[in-house]
């Protein structure tokens with residue numbers, strides 16, 4: 001099977017309170033989206049890459065990635081899962097059912113090459129696929145439903161992991177699972193949850209905890225620091 005990449009970049013990044021979506025903020029003068037895409041494309045033998053963009057996106061033509069012939073774009077949707085599905089549909093004619101699709105957030109520029117190759121190596125012969133993930137480090141509390149956020153209980157964290165990206169699944173299974181989950185209006189915040197809803201068990205592959213998703217303004221400086229240590 002061949003490897004294909006989808007990097008959803010159609011979000012508007014509301015929590016960043018910036019003038020533009022977070023994937024178009026800059027670290028060391030480069031767009032976050034360019035850092036993410038070049039790191040991935042230089043580190044694994046992808047046959048192609050699809051980037052779903054917001055319909056009103058006007059930054060893409062200014063990226064380095066827009067001049068890379070291996071990278072194509074399509075129109076994303078109102079939710080992350082819709083953006084990924086739109087990319088999967090746009091790739092349909094080039095991709096075989098059992099080819100691998102890796103989905104990686106545009107806003108995660110700090111992915112280590114070793115984590116990427118580890119994920120691919122571990123899952124390449126697996127029927128379903130899986131994702132990078134990191135064991136939870138903090139003690140977790142469940143809040144009651146009141147306004148004070150009083151602690152209802154401490155949650156056992158011994159088998160809890162944070163889901164990271166890339167997530168890597170077989171093409172046909174991913175398309176069918178996302179379509180079914182969206183049709184049934186299930187909460188799909190990542191590809192793995194759609195695969196789980198379809199009755200399959202993705203594999204967790206331990207990745208570095210510093211593969212952070214830039215979400216709030218302070219994450220930008222932190223990502224810059226992490227990248228400077230690579």
Ligand code: C5P
Pocket residue numbers: 007008009010011012013023052076077078079080081083084105106107213215
């Ligand atoms: O908002 P969040 O941090 O969950 O977004 C994760 C990734 O999904 C980002 O790269 C964002 O651009 C992308 N996304 C998308 N289409 C949406 C919402 C988010 O491609 N409708």
